[in-house]
Amino acid sequence: MVSLNTAIVIKLEPDFSEGNVSYNSDGTLNRAETKSILGPHSAVASKAAFYSKVKYGARISVGTMGPPIADYALQQAQLICDADELHLYSDRIFAGADTLATAEVLKTGIGKMEGGKMDIVFSGHRASDGETGQTGPQTAWKLGYTFLGNVIDYDIDLEKRTVIAKRLITLQGFYDIIEEVEAPLPAFITVDPSYKPAFNTVSQRLAFVKYQKEANERAQSYKKYLKVFNAQQLGVDPKFVGLPGSPTIVYKVEKIPKAKASRKAEVVDASDRGQIAKVVTRIHEILGGIVIK
């Protein structure tokens, strides 16, 4: 019997690393020339879900909204988490969705996953192309699940049906805080980029290796696990998805103009050695060192 049902929502994103990414001359991303991969934060979310598989034998479904080629991201995620089911929500009318409209599709999709009601849903911290970090919490809210953000560690109490999680809170101008919380299932977790699963016994490590091997085999024939849904099959209202379901639009994109000068700089030519010596004297003065005459 499966004691824990989990889902992950992931995203296919451009590969921003050098040698793979390509930019247009106006500075925008050249999407045609840039390969797409499973987003790095989605990969972390997949790792977090895999922890549940190793430790609690959880069942895992992975869902994503995207073009047909986004099945590649699902395959990559399956390779990490040994998913039992892959969902692709793909329809032309989903295009151009903002976070609210995306959350609507994901919420509906998660409802269609085979495990039935989910105990935990994982998502990445944010996407590396959109970078809003809103889709996760908005999906959580639509699902009516308790939302836990920036999770760096978690464990499940299967008896009490609760999750105990550590969250990293960084607030500007304040110290960082690690907060430990307990929440009833179902919960929606966005995983902090610094998340690292800890498997502390030989048996857990052996299970880890076993599932990892299974993940390799499954990912090789990932299509067997893949279900593709269009808007109609999902049963979403077209008014709530894609552009019509998006409150926000991109009005314009422009180069950031030069800001006004806040300080007046004295310019020193590096080739003048004497000048540099003066700079160093200045540094000593500023830092309260002994003033040299």
Add this chain to the structure above:
Amino acid sequence: MERFDVAIIGGGSAGLAALKQLSNLEKQAVLIDAGKTIGSKNVSGGILYSKKPKNGKVYNVEDVYEDGFVSDAPLERLITKYILHATSKDKIFSIDLTSAHKYQANFGYSVLLNKLNSWFAKEAAASAQKQGGGIIPGVHVKSITWQNDRTIVETDELDEFEVKAIIAADGVNSEIAEITGARNKFTTEELYQGVKVVVKLPEEIMEQRFEIGPNEGAAHLFAGDITLNHIGGGFVYTNRDTLSAGAVYHYDSLIQKPDEPYTLVNAILNNPMVKEFIKDEVAVKADIDKSLPKEEQLRTRFAVSKLVNTWDELRNVYYSPTGKAKLIESGKYKSETEIKSRIDSLSQELSDKYKAKFVTDYVELEYSAKLIPDGKRCRMKKPYYKNVLFVGDAAGRGIFVGPRIEGLNVGIDDAVRAANAVARSIDRNNFTHNYLGDYYTRFVEDSPYTRDMKEIDKDYLKTFLDATKDVPKDIVGSRYGMIFRLMSSGTLRGLAVGFANILGYDRLLPIVESVETYVQVPVEIAEKSGTRVSSTYTPTIPTIAQRIAKLKYDDDNLSHIKVLHPKSEFMKKMVTLCPTRCYSIENQDVMLQHEGCIECGTCAKETEWRHPRGEKGINFQYG
């Protein structure tokens, strides 16, 4: 506390063979390795042999991994050509030693250990799982304790667990040997330092250059001035689409006259014959116009990187028969010509639009180093402590006879013997030292490999001498002239070898393993009878900093090495002898920067030396 039958510590070729063998015998075993993935800490020269000695039996790799081994394992190339070159500057005299290479051998394959050990691990793990065991990477064993009759393993990462017996396969710098006190650290006389670079070379270009068939390979050995007057020798082995180029040096010789390992390996790469071996076509990016706007500079940079990557990948595929076939099958390209024209158009775009140049140079992929134990000198006479059995490098076992350097096959043979001994103990539930340890000791003593570590094999010597019969004898110094004449006659050879074996290796070695044998004789031979080899290009050899930058590390912020004697002569030499320049002298004290450490153990003798914690440290991609 969790309990398992056997723990194997170290996931090199020997540890993995022990796991596979125990699983074959239906015993439960767990293999623990500190590397992030199996194979990431392993380096070898490397040729993997399978042997069929006339007297006695060795356990070969294919005995352990069974039928699938030759067909499935990621072996690089079957070595069909084995040539020794005596060098003096640009003069080279070549001796075909293929017959010596084939002596009592089923086969010898060139291998890259990362790939090969990953495959071993896959096979061994599959068998081990059926017995409730398996492989656990990323875990570092820090201690073993005995409480009454319980043996408890403590690691940096996991809860402690209990086992009945342990096989220690943690390499030449065995921490298990250190923490149990089973043996002393090896001395410089007992070790060789090996340094290697892996060089990229497309398949078909290699086959043409080395005059080998699609599945064949060549091994080229070098002796003479190429070692910068150190006792040792250089090598170039052909892998599938890379070359392994490097050298081994007697550590004592390095201590006498320290030279940086990277300078030594550069001397190999700068030899005209080696230069010609490693050369390839390389794309050189042009400097980006600094007057362009920032975004444009960045865009150009990324665009060029992408084009160069594509050009390079496609070119590798083009020169690989299987790669080519796959690409055409995938439907991406219709024919070979189409791939070629795509490559040409990429290079055209690079040179026209981005002013890139295509030059003759070489591409270094990975720099590595390792210590090699000379089994003649340092094998453990009793390779166990309580219920811990030592195998392979950890037990100081390896064959070093002239050009014959074997470690992988010795480790595998040891591992099978250790596994069999442990299985026998499990069956009788008897892990006492006379039932387990002493039995294993006798078992290992029976191995033909142990014989090779103890005495000269006169048949091997004959094969070797026959192969070198064209070497002009008059230049082989007066001291050697007589030996050569003695050895060339069947009867006398028998007598001489018999006499030598009575004397024992201990007394012979200082005479045989000398600068004269390893350097002066080959130099003289090359001077007198060698032919000139020329190479016109200058290889862009990376600096040590660039080499280190290319390596992958996951740095452990706790240093795994502690300097014990910052002012000692030995430590001062480490500044030169550390292959990745981890040591420097500040205010007369030797200081350590462990971040570049590749865990070779060169400095282990006078330091507190541990392997980094699980997943930390060096992560070799080729090995």
Add this chain to the structure above:
Amino acid sequence: MTMITSEGSYRNLYVIIEHEEGKPIPVSLEMLGEARRLMDDFNKKYSSNEKVVAILLGNNIRKLCEELLLYGADAVIYAESPELQYSRNLIDTKIISQIAINKECVAKISPDYVEHFKKPRYMFFAADNIGRHLSSTVLAELESGLASDINKLVIEDLEIKHEHKTKGQAMTYAKTLEMYRPDFSGFLWTTILCLDNRNPAIEREYHPQACSIIPGVFQPLVRDSTRSGIIVEYIPKLEEQDLNVKILSRKIIKSAVDFDIHKAIISFGRGIKDSPEENIKLIEQLAKELDAEIGISLPISKKPYVVNETITSKYMTPDRVIGTSGRKVSPLLYIAVGISGAMQHIAGMKESEFVIAINPDENSPIKDDCDLFIKGRMEYVVPILIEELRKQKLVMEVRK
């Protein structure tokens, strides 16, 4: 052109305040400052009397309510309970959403608008670990749009012609909040609008227009003790199941990188690119000479160059980023090496006492934000600096 009638149903700008134990997070006051400026202009331009309303949840926070008025709020609506001591997404979202549509509160703050009031016109959240998530869930509850990581705001009447929003017709959207969002490269600015669907086929209202604001961008107002305003308590409807999330512990941790204990900070950016590894090592040496901590610009944290893993894991990490997505620092001496000066970075270091920039390009924006600009390649300048520092140190020691 048509004017939508429901425009009359939205009023005021709500600012969601964040605090730790009653002490406001700086961005809270920054948001109030910007809100004040925007609404002053707004009221003048539209001859109206809309308010800046701060929303504050917590325990023992009455003093903070007063403070918020002094920093620019016209009114504060607060909810107080021991249950609200620390932020918890579920309960906070529910209460904020309740307050946002609560007419009784509005009756006390803007009695003249209460009749028509449906929702806030605008809403601001902090773009930090709490506000980012809170804004998402609140706006999911209120079913409206949200733009994240904003660093410039403008309110205007805009003529919009949009395939979906207006079915391709030109329409005026009055009092529209233009939300400017920089992308991570620092080169591009995207303006995001939250607009009602006026296309009859998909007609739908989307208010409030909400965004999360990058900390450190806007100036807070100078505390003005003569300011006054209205403080309204909201008694939240707490339900048992909303309190199921229990905070077991809170532990303060210190980052391995501590900018605050160093008098000097040296930061590097993409200018290291020609030989990243050697250049980082040079910077390390310079830092050692000055006992400085090392910072980076955001792009570096994305590990754009292939260098030694050790260096990558030590320096190319998010906890070293100085700027809007990282730390805000104010050392005595700030040296920017090979940093062009994207506005996000400037926001993180502009409070520094003295700023030296090393850059070969005199046109880089950093020149406008430094006191001393050394024109030259870092490969050339830094070694000379190190040498001079050592020389002068020697002189000092001799004199001692």
